[in-house]
Amino acid sequence: MLILQSISGPKDQQALLAEFDPQPGTWVVSDLKSKLDLQRRLMTSRDFISGESVLRASELWKILLTRLRPDIQVVSKEFSVTLISEELSARSEAWAQSPGAAQTAYKYMGQLMPILSHPEGSEMMSAWLEKHEASKIRWGRWFQVCTELWAKFLDRGIIAAPWVSGVLVNEVGFEKVWSRPLIFDLGAEMNQVEADLIALLGNFVPITVVQPRPVWREEYKRSLLAYEILEQKPKISKTVFSTGDSDPDNFQHREYRKFTTMLAEVKHAVATARTWLASGVAADSIAIASPDIETYWPVLCSYLDQEGIPSQKPKVARLHGFPDIAQWMSTLRLRTGGHGESDLEVSLYEHAANLPTLSYEKFKVLFSAVYSREDLERDSGLAKLYSIELNDSQLVDRDTFIAWSLKSLPETADRLRIETILKKLFSECPEITTLQTSRWMNYLEELATRTEVRIRDGLTDGVSCINLESCENSPASHMILLGLTESALKSGADTAILFGDIQSLASEFGFHLQSQDQAKLEFEARWVIDNSSRELVLCVPETDFDGAVQAPAWLWVKGTQDAKLEVEVTLPDRTRWDEIQHASIPWIAGFRKWNKDRETRLQNSLNEDLGFAELPNYAFEKIDRLSASAIEDYRKCPFIFAAKRLFRLSDLPTLDLDVDPSTRGKLLHAIFQRLTHEPMQFEFKRNDLEQVVELARAQAEVKIYDERLWPSMRLRYVEIAQRFLNFEKEWRKQFPKTKTLDREVMVKGFVDRETGELIPETRAGAITFTGMIDRIDTDDEGNAAVIDYKSSASRLKQYGSWIAEHQLQLLLYAIAFENKLTAHDPQNVVSAVYYVARTMERDIGFKIDDADQGLFVCEGQKKNKISLSARNELFREVTKIVQSVIGNMHVGRFQPIPYDTKICTTCQWSAVCRAPHLNT
Secondary structure, eight states: OEEEEEESSHHHHHHHHHTOOTTTOEEEESSHHHHHHHHHHHHTTOSOOOTTSEEEHHHHHHHHHHHHOTTOEEEOHHHHHHHHHHHHHTSOOSGGGSTTHHHHHHHHHHHHHHHHTSTTHHHHHHHHHHHOHHHIIIIIHHHHHHHHHHHHHHHHTEEEGGGHHHHHTTOOOGGGTOOSOEEEOOGGGOOHHHHHHHHHHTTTSOEEEEEEOOTTGGGGTTTTHHHHHHHTSSSEEEEEEOOSOOOTTOOTTEEEEEEEEHHHHHHHHHHHHHHHHHTTOOGGGEEEEETTHHHHHHHHHHHHHHHTOOBSSOEEEEGGGSHHHHHHHHHHHHTTTOOOHHHHHHHHHSSGGGOOSSOHHHHHHHHSSOOSGGGGGGSHHHHHHTOOSSOTTOEEEHHHHHHHHHTTOOTTOOHHHHHHHHHHHHHHSOTTOEEEHHHHHHHHHHHHHHOEEEEEOOOTTSBEEEEGGGSTTOOOSEEEEOOOBHHHHOOOOSSSOOHHHHHHHHHHHOOOOOOOOSOHHHHHHHHHHTOTTSEEEEEEEEEOTTOOBOOBOHHHHHHHHHTTOOOOBOOOOOOHHHHHHHSOHHHHHHHHTOOHHHHHHHHHHHHHHTTSSOOOOOSTTOOOEEEHHHHHHHHHOHHHHIIIIISOOOOOOOOOSSOOHHHHHHHHHHHHHHHOOSSOOOOOOHHHHHHHHHHHHHHHTOOOSOGGGHHHHHHHHHHHHHHHHHHHHHHHHHOTTOEEEEEEEEEEEEEOTTTOOEESSOOTTOEEEEEEEEEEEEOTTSEEEEEEEESOOTTOOOGGGHHHHTOOHHHHHHHHHHTTOSSSOOOEEEEEEEEETTTTEEEEEEEETTOOOSSOOOOTTOTTEEOHHHHHHHHHHHHHHHHHHHHHHHTTOOOOOOSSGGGGGTOTTGGGOOOGGGGO
16 A cells, blocks of 8 residues: 655654554655664664665665575666776767767666566567657657666666666566555655656555645746655555645745855854754754765864864765775776876876886976877886886786786785775675676776775764755754755756656656756745744855855755845854954963973964064085086075085976977077087088087987977077078177187186185085086187077176176186186186177177277177276176175075075975065
């Protein structure tokens, strides 16, 4: 017998439950939290209850299927989708190979299962589709695919959990496998397929269906369609149960709040819970609910912990988030044909115990940009380590794949975590299962992603953190609903089967397919809000955690209108975390029970970071070697010098499609060096210039991302080399005394710590000074020009701005050459200029305008002209700068004080810098 028990509100449902006897009967609910809440409530008046006294609908269907069809095994969605992917991969159609095809087929199979599992379903559907051309075009192809897939699943003897009810509606013999009376309390979660199945069960066992019939039910006819189906069934009895206490117009217990973000919602929820606790409300009488509580849980959990509020919800972690599992997955992907840079990094460097011979710095240079499998060949050892062992399209059986995958298990792997994954795999994959390697990998990754391990148990007397569908059976008297937005409470359609199609099939064949109702969650929310016995706080955010704009759900807007409220965006109430953040350091230290030393260190560090106190000096007298570029770095910002020379931080250029500026500069230097042998030759054949470029590349150890790109790049450098020769030829016609003394001239000497002078011999306390002069030109009169090659002139300045812009390199090299810090006899430096490769110019720098020499001519009003006395004054000024720099280094002044804070926006070390001005 089937009884429809109508109730008008949540109080009626509670009264019905009070009359329920769990000994002979079974109360069926939709979700796990409701099941646990009902079991806990029933146990308060009993010593024990049967395991079948309270069941989820999905559990009941699985029990019935197991007893009726022991030949069918229920498996996970992940395994089902994996098998569907394998079957679709054998099809020739292009759409079957698309990434989402398997997921779509899975959804269609779930919706079409009552027809697919019917003995004559295929013939009936084929006839129906012929009469409904539009439906055939929309989803007829998917029906054919699902029919073929269902046959494959039956051959394997497996079925996905959501399909169970669709199979049961076509089974017989329920009277042999179930005898307990059933009470179905599923609310809007009951679908049309379950309605048919319940009606079928009602022929053999007493069944009561709790039917929600609020006064506003007409607004949600689609959500309650399953109950209309039951009302049309024969042999049905209808009763109405009402306590008379439902009062949808009672607004006293509701508070409507709007916030800017989801984070603000969380803060207000936690603050409200604390207020209720302080007023005497028990923690287990408080619930924080949402359409999807998992969206809020990571943040909510942290705030509850900081507040000291216990929660019934356990803290869990997905297995794929553990380092050993992540390393295992990365290694397997690489050994089945994957090539991702992130996988390489995780596999190689996740655990210090497994560090490879390839240094991390070199790894970042070679593999920061990886576009294909071929890129692994940049390092032969790495290519061998990750050689493909199982091709992704290779067919392998279950045990072969598992045995192979376990060989790549990290030594540090937690065996319990691995066993958790493998138990799941072995439980639903028969030994004879054979799949492509790529399918096994996808399935294994899905298991690692979906499987959870418990980090911390929930407390039974704590605050409930639940999904919206669990609210109805929650014992909470005080409830906070988060995220009541339109997008959260309304869902989109998964398939192209329209509601009209479902109605037509029902009227013609009696098949009730599950319709894709979009407002079930909204119905559940309104049902909860209609409970006048609860204290409710109803919250909506204007943006989600990603910053996407959200619109309030209509039921929230309607509630404010009915209550005649104008709800503005408000600030959340303060939480314990807010109080701690605004508290003084001594208070926090006392609260956390820190010792005095820890308190002092924290206070000093905060004062330094906020700019209230100077950062301390460090690395006293640690500098024993300097160069021109090091002095420039210190002048720009002492921290830049410290990052490179003290902390040894590296920021090497990475190998990518385009050659980085540093690599281009090295190659140009090598080319120009090879072309400036004395006596210079200016006539080269094309093939000879190509050979020069090739030799220069080998000399500079220039690596190219893809060797196929090198011919076109070489062509560009050959053209630059030809232009360089043409320019040099014309220059030497104009200045025939010019000769190149040397290229790549090593500078090695010392800096006097007291005076800042560059000296060839060491003195007490002197610091080694090194460098490399790109080129020195001389004439027959003992004059010299110091030259520095640059690719472009974009950041170069004339000598008048060198001190202010901290471009000291040419000045220091000129002094070094005159002061005998090279292997050559010193000569008078009458010019120090940049040689710009792009424009073939050598005019930026200084030239002594009254010097008698054969290296250049001072022309017009150019700003590169300087007198000898002014040049000497410039030398003395840079010497004083060096003296000052060494003095500051000596006492450990490496604070982040840039000469101009604008450089911080492009500084490569700003992420690790503690400059107070970066706080804003």
